[in-house]
Amino acid sequence: MPKCALAAKFFYSAAVGAKASPVMTQTLEALPSATAALPASLPAAWQTSVSLLPNEKILGWAVVDLDARLRFAQELLVVTDQRLFSCALSPENKPVYREWGRHDGLRLSHYDHAGVGTLELFDDHARLHRWRYTLAQDVAILRVIQAFSQWQEIRSADEESATSCPVCGTPLSTDSDECTNCAVSGNIAPPSTWILFRLWRFARPYKGSLLLGFVLMLASTAASMVAPYLIMPLTDEVLVPAEKGVPVDVGLVALYLGGLFASALLAWGLGWGKTYLLALVSERIGADLRTASFEHLMHLSLEYFGGKRTGDLMARISSESDRICVFLSLHLLDFATDVLMITMTAVVLFWINPWLALVTLLPLPFIAWMIFLVRERLRTGFEKIGRAWSEVTNVLADTIPGIRVVKAFAQEARETKRFQEANRHNLVANDRVNRLWSLFSPTVSLLTEIGLLVVWIFGIWQVSQSHISTGMLLAALAYIGRFYTRLDSMSRIVSVTQKAAAGAKRIFDILDHVSNVPEPANPAQLPTVRGQIELRHAVFRYGNQTVLRGINLSIAPGEMIGLVGHSGSGKSTLVNLICRFYDAAEGAVLLDGVDIRTLSVVDYRRHIGLVLQDPFLFFGTVAENIAYGRPGATREDIIAAARAAHAHEFILRLPHGYDSRVGERGQGLSGGERQRISIARALLIDPKILILDEATSSVDTETEKEIQTALDNLVRGRTTIAIAHRLSTLHKADRLLVMDRGQIVEEGAHEMLIARRGAYFRLYEAQARRVDTEFVSTPWNNAVSATDRSSK
Amino acid sequence: MKPPDFQLSRNAFGRLVLTTRDGHVYENIVPVRAFPISAPNDGLALIDQEGHERAWIGSLSALESDTETRALIETTLAEREFTPRILRLHHVSTFATPSTWRISTDRGETSFVLKSEEDIRLLSASSLLITDRDGVQYRIPNIAALDKHSKRLLDRFL
Ligand SMILES: Nc1ncnc2c1ncn2[C@@H]1O[C@H](COP(=O)(O)OP(=O)(O)O)[C@@H](O)[C@H]1O
Ligand SMILES: [Mg+2]
Numbered sequence: 001m002p003k004c005a006l007a008a009k010f011f012y013s014a015a016v017g018a019k020a021s022p023v024m025t026q027t028l029e030a031l032p033s034a035t036a037a038l039p040a041s042l043p044a045a046w047q048t049s050v051s052l053l054p055n056e057k058i059l060g061w062a063v064v065d066l067d068a069r070l071r072f073a074q075e076l077l078v079v080t081d082q083r084l085f086s087c088a089l090s091p092e093n094k095p096v097y098r099e100w101g102r103h104d105g106l107r108l109s110h111y112d113h114a115g116v117g118t119l120e121l122f123d124d125h126a127r128l129h130r131w132r133y134t135l136a137q138d139v140a141i142l143r144v145i146q147a148f149s150q151w152q153e154i155r156s157a158d159e160e161s162a163t164s165c166p167v168c169g170t171p172l173s174t175d176s177d178e179c180t181n182c183a184v185s186g187n188i189a190p191p192s193t194w195i196l197f198r199l200w201r202f203a204r205p206y207k208g209s210l211l212l213g214f215v216l217m218l219a220s221t222a223a224s225m226v227a228p229y230l231i232m233p234l235t236d237e238v239l240v241p242a243e244k245g246v247p248v249d250v251g252l253v254a255l256y257l258g259g260l261f262a263s264a265l266l267a268w269g270l271g272w273g274k275t276y277l278l279a280l281v282s283e284r285i286g287a288d289l290r291t292a293s294f295e296h297l298m299h300l301s302l303e304y305f306g307g308k309r310t311g312d313l314m315a316r317i318s319s320e321s322d323r324i325c326v327f328l329s330l331h332l333l334d335f336a337t338d339v340l341m342i343t344m345t346a347v348v349l350f351w352i353n354p355w356l357a358l359v360t361l362l363p364l365p366f367i368a369w370m371i372f373l374v375r376e377r378l379r380t381g382f383e384k385i386g387r388a389w390s391e392v393t394n395v396l397a398d399t400i401p402g403i404r405v406v407k408a409f410a411q412e413a414r415e416t417k418r419f420q421e422a423n424r425h426n427l428v429a430n431d432r433v434n435r436l437w438s439l440f441s442p443t444v445s446l447l448t449e450i451g452l453l454v455v456w457i458f459g460i461w462q463v464s465q466s467h468i469s470t471g472m473l474l475a476a477l478a479y480i481g482r483f484y485t486r487l488d489s490m491s492r493i494v495s496v497t498q499k500a501a502a503g504a505k506r507i508f509d510i511l512d513h514v515s516n517v518p519e520p521a522n523p524a525q526l527p528t529v530r531g532q533i534e535l536r537h538a539v540f541r542y543g544n545q546t547v548l549r550g551i552n553l554s555i556a557p558g559e560m561i562g563l564v565g566h567s568g569s570g571k572s573t574l575v576n577l578i579c580r581f582y583d584a585a586e587g588a589v590l591l592d593g594v595d596i597r598t599l600s601v602v603d604y605r606r607h608i609g610l611v612l613q614d615p616f617l618f619f620g621t622v623a624e625n626i627a628y629g630r631p632g633a634t635r636e637d638i639i640a641a642a643r644a645a646h647a648h649e650f651i652l653r654l655p656h657g658y659d660s661r662v663g664e665r666g667q668g669l670s671g672g673e674r675q676r677i678s679i680a681r682a683l684l685i686d687p688k689i690l691i692l693d694e695a696t697s698s699v700d701t702e703t704e705k706e707i708q709t710a711l712d713n714l715v716r717g718r719t720t721i722a723i724a725h726r727l728s729t730l731h732k733a734d735r736l737l738v739m740d741r742g743q744i745v746e747e748g749a750h751e752m753l754i755a756r757r758g759a760y761f762r763l764y765e766a767q768a769r770r771v772d773t774e775f776v777s778t779p780w781n782n783a784v785s786a787t788d789r790s791s792k
Numbered sequence: 793m794k795p796p797d798f799q800l801s802r803n804a805f806g807r808l809v810l811t812t813r814d815g816h817v818y819e820n821i822v823p824v825r826a827f828p829i830s831a832p833n834d835g836l837a838l839i840d841q842e843g844h845e846r847a848w849i850g851s852l853s854a855l856e857s858d859t860e861t862r863a864l865i866e867t868t869l870a871e872r873e874f875t876p877r878i879l880r881l882h883h884v885s886t887f888a889t890p891s892t893w894r895i896s897t898d899r900g901e902t903s904f905v906l907k908s909e910e911d912i913r914l915l916s917a918s919s920l921l922i923t924d925r926d927g928v929q930y931r932i933p934n935i936a937a938l939d940k941h942s943k944r945l946l947d948r949f950l
Binding site for chain 1: 824830834835844850907
């Protein structure tokens with residue numbers, strides 16, 4: 001950290017997370033715009049009131065925004081390398097200090113409840129002080145706590161900082177460009193219409209067609225301008241003289257009428273061409289957008305999916321992209337035509353008579369002003385609608401997969417109510433926009449009617465003064481009629497543009513999200529994998545909850561490790577790190593001595609076979625599901641894998657054997673059957689590393705036995721990590737690891753661990769008791785499987 | 793291909809009896825295709841009445857030398873398998889499901905009730921498998937080969 005921390009220019013958004021907080025925003029405005037600075041430099045507002053000791057170095061700070069009675073009041077909390085102090089302003093604007101020097105047993109702890117966080121300072125005897133803050137400050141507070149522990153340990157200052165988020169200071173995993181904390185606080189700026197220009201990225205491949213479409217549009221609009229223009233000579237050269245008794249010149253009439261017809265025909269042809277071409281292009285842009293967002297989504301880390309709701313993502317990718325597509329193909333096209341038409345009309349009008357033109361254009365500024373007025377509200381309105389719609393999809397995506405639970409607990413009515421509620425939100429959001437919108441359109445119409453009226457008055461006056469001919473007035477009125485209908489339809493663009501902008505924002509939200517399990521730029525190559533895994537001081541957090549606290553582990557190639565521990569002790573998380581679903585916050589995972597973050601994710605995962613407690617099958621046939629990881633597998637390979645997984649016989653009993661469909665999520669199969677298919681799936685890719693996360697926990701003992709033999713086939717010759725609830729399933733393990741609260745507390749063979757009478761022994765004891773009760777229930781188990789079979 | 797290491801015969805009850813090389817005898821043997829749809833002639837299991845696989849035939853053509861066994865298996869399969877091929881659709885009661893279809897098949901004229909559109913399973917771009925309300929399955933191996941009228945009717949359900 002630089003010595004000039006205090007002098008450094010202040011960069012407030014450093015305190016992030018806080019963008020949403022009114023208190024912060026207020027401060028933000030008062031501050032000069034920022035150049036680079038470290039999170040440790042104090043906010044400018046406080047620099048004058050805080051004086052530091054000589055050579056004192058700031059480690060971290062936060063602005064606590066509530067006082068002891070939970071009223072908004074700011075207090076600065078600073079950790080330096082010499083002390084912890086806070087500084088509040090008294091009502092007389094005098095700084096009030098509290099200060100604690102370093103002594104043993106000093107510790108900070110924090111918790112939150114109902115949106116209010118509490119930070120407490122203790123020593124061995126008592127609580128020394130308590131600060132309260134809104135959760136918007138949470139990130140900053142965590143930073144202070146971190147700085148505080150740093151102060152306690154007096155680590156060398158430059159060791160840190162490299163791995164922390166440049167924005168909020170939260171530690172980052174080495175390769176991640178995205179900070180979990182910042183992501184949570186999120187950017188809640190309303191979508192701007194400019195976001196639509198980002199769609200250009202998807203339009204670029206169709207540049208040529210777009211240009212052609214535009215030329216066609218120009219031509220067709222121009223062609224449609226011919227007809228009203230012909231009114232002028234028709235009136236002045238044919239009608240008016242005819243009225244005065246001059247015989248009608250048939251040739252002239254035929255010429256003009258022929259021109260009218262030809263222009264209509266031309267406009268029709270060109271219009272068809274342009275509409276078709278541009279609709280074609282926009283449909284492709286929409287499809288590309290959808291594919292791109294889906295592809296991007298597939299590459300995002302599990303963490304992203306953990307924080308998102310299925311329905312919401314579905315709505316974004318399906319309906320929002322569709323909305324953009326409709327916008328591009330229909331509304332934008334109309335809009336462009338309208339603009340062209342209006343410009344051309346204006347030009348022609350000016351050419352006929354500038355004064356007439358000016359009068360005609362009179363309502364334009366009013367309409368522009370109106371558009372400006374409602375734009376903001378429409379945009380936020382449409383974003384709300386988008387969210388409400390996602391909520392509707394969410395309920396669907398939630399309820400349909402969980403339908404068995406819904407029915408089992410007879411909660412159909414409640415789910416219906418939930419859906420109704422979501423739907424009602426959608427209605428309310430729509431109503432709000434419609435109220436505004438419905439007013440807008442008639443107002444534009446009214447303005448245009450008034451405009452027409454003015455033109456009539458002005459025109460009649462001009463004709464009476466003989467400034468213009470009747471033909472001119474009629475032609476002008478014909479133009480103006482079009483002009484105003486165009487204006488009316490054009491004003492509609494406001495709403496659809498805002499709608500599309502809101503949709504585009506929600507899609508770009510996905511597209512802009514950088515995976516925090518990034519692909520390395522120059523992936524290292526691993527031609528042959530031995531399967532040696534090593535974890536070096538691996539630390540992992542979900543948000544701010546530390547789940548793995550420095551795991552050191554080395555697994556030899558071909559070794560089988562049994563991982564046991566209470567539920568919630570971090571076993572699955574450890575496995576997630578090894579699979580690289582997440583990256584370690586600190587430390588590293590190595591495969592054959594190479595950091596897995598330097599390997600290509602896809603290449604790396606190819607070496608891993610994963611069997612989960614609740615296996616997921618895709619809609620498709622049994623054979624397709626088994627071959628999921630190796631789509632090119634031959635039928636013989638598939639059967640061999642199924643045999644080894646003890647799935648072959650039950651598959652043959654299915655109505656279409658390997659060609660049977662398993663239904664969505666494998667509904668048509670029992671848990672044990674699904675499990676065996678997923679084992680076959682893992683077997684087929686012949687992985688060097690095999691991970692079994694409670695693979696047998698959800699099935700009855702008899703099925704478990706069958707699966708167990710299947711697993712024994714699977715384990716041979718592979719580095720295996722098996723997590724199991726029933727310790728008996730780990731009898732083949734070379735080594736057992738006992739985890740507790742994110743740490744490995746014991747390690748060794750079964751007998752050794754039993755002899756040790758530690759954590760493993762207690763787990764074993766507890767299970768031995770359970771096994772007794774299981775024996776009692778065995779006849780019942782048999783009965784069930786017997787009926788199972790007969791029903792097949 | 794090597795000759796099968798088992799013997800198959802039909803007993804007095806019309807059931808298949810399998811005698812393996814190591815002398816085991818299994819009665820009530822049923823031949824089951826592993827891939828009845830995608831590869832009906834590859835991969836056949838002989839299953840005993842408990843549902844355990846007792847022999848495996850990699851391919852029916854592997855039995856070429858043993859015409860007797862092959863004939864036994866094929867007739868048994870034919871007795872068990874009933875998947876009429878639809879030649880023509882005459883009439884469908886409605887385009888919404890459930891819908892009653894009147895059809896000609898390679899096994900004669902019939903009609904069936906289609907319960908829902910999901911029961912029409914696209915096997916490839918041009919072939920279909922339709923399951924009726926009672927679980928009977930009808931094949932359309934090549935949609936393009938149907939006549940115009942049938943195609944138009946079918947198209948409404950795809
Ligand atoms: N996606 C997640 N987000 C936040 N916390 C999680 C997530 N997954 C697991 N945890 C938490 O991490 C801890 C360890 O979980 P896990 O590794 O699944 O335990 P185990 O597999 O040993 O039962 C638990 O306290 C759990 O609440
Ligand atoms: Mg787990």
